[in-house]
Amino acid sequence: AQSVTQLDSQVPVFEEAPVELRCNYSSSVSVYLFWYVQYPNQGLQLLLKYLSGSTLVKGINGFEAEFNKSQTSFHLRKPSVHISDTAEYFCAVSGNDMRFGAGTRLTVKP
Amino acid sequence: DTAVSQTPKYLVTQMGNDKSIKCEQNLGHDTMYWYKQDSKKFLKIMFSYNNKELIINETVPNRFSPKSPDKAHLNLHINSLELGDSAVYFCASSLDSYNEQFFGPGTRLTVL
Numbered sequence: 246a247q248s249v250t251q252l253d254s255q256v257p258v259f260e261e262a263p264v265e266l267r268c269n270y271s272s273s274v275s276v277y278l279f280w281y282v283q284y285p286n287q288g289l290q291l292l293l294k295y296l297s298g299s300t301l302v303k304g305i306n307g308f309e310a311e312f313n314k315s316q317t318s319f320h321l322r323k324p325s326v327h328i329s330d331t332a333e334y335f336c337a338v339s340g341n342d343m344r345f346g347a348g349t350r351l352t353v354k355p
Numbered sequence: 356d357t358a359v360s361q362t363p364k365y366l367v368t369q370m371g372n373d374k375s376i377k378c379e380q381n382l383g384h385d386t387m388y389w390y391k392q393d394s395k396k397f398l399k400i401m402f403s404y405n406n407k408e409l410i411i412n413e414t415v416p417n418r419f420s421p422k423s424p425d426k427a428h429l430n431l432h433i434n435s436l437e438l439g440d441s442a443v444y445f446c447a448s449s450l451d452s453y454n455e456q457f458f459g460p461g462t463r464l465t466v467l
Contacts, residue, residue, distance in 0.1 A: 277453055277454070279455055281458075286461075287461070288359075288445055288459055288460045288461050289447075289458040290458065291457075294455055333396050335398065339452065339454070341452070342403070342411060342452045343449075343452065343453075343456060345398045347396075347397055348397065348398070350396070
């Protein structure tokens with residue numbers, strides 16, 4: 246079975262600052278990795294995914310993530326955040342089935 | 356076009372009542388799911404169906420019963436509602452268990 250750990254439950258950051266949301270996974274099989282975003286009072290939507298190939302994955306809204314197999318990590322980054330990026334972010338891993346992390350609350354302050 | 360839809364969006368009810376939440380997807384996916392999200396945003400999978408057959412049935416009370424009349428629908432029926440059932444319930448679908456999931460807008464259930 247696979248599992249995923251999001252290392253920060255809350256990340257406050259000022260507008261236009263860079264941000265990194267950390268995610269580590271464990272699995273005994275090959276995995277696919279995902280980041281989802283949940284805006285207030287909405288469902289989850291896909292930001293980006295890693296299936297294979299280049300370890301640097303670009304997603305929507307200027308986000309990117311890097312798959313690091315040796316460190317079993319898939320951290321999400323954005324070089325300059327906006328107020329509108331305030332949301333809950335979920336890392337997920339799929340092997341035999343999909344498992345979600347506990348979420349990281351990103352709060353962007355003016 | 357809405358990919359995954361749920362009804363109702365809000366549901367307020369008394370303890371002990373029975374209620375249902377409906378979910379439909381028009382993506383042609385084979386796999387559908389129900390998740391429960393608590394007040395701390397933790398997302399817990401409840402059920403997974405593939406081609407109308409139950410695949411995952413996590414430890415949930417047997418008061419919760421999913422029903423899949425066809426591949427495009429997965430409804431959730433809850434008997435004898437309790438205060439602890441208050442949460443947001445999300446339906447999702449995917450091509451298979453490995454691929455990205457598409458989520459519905461959620462149903463906020465409040466049990467009084």
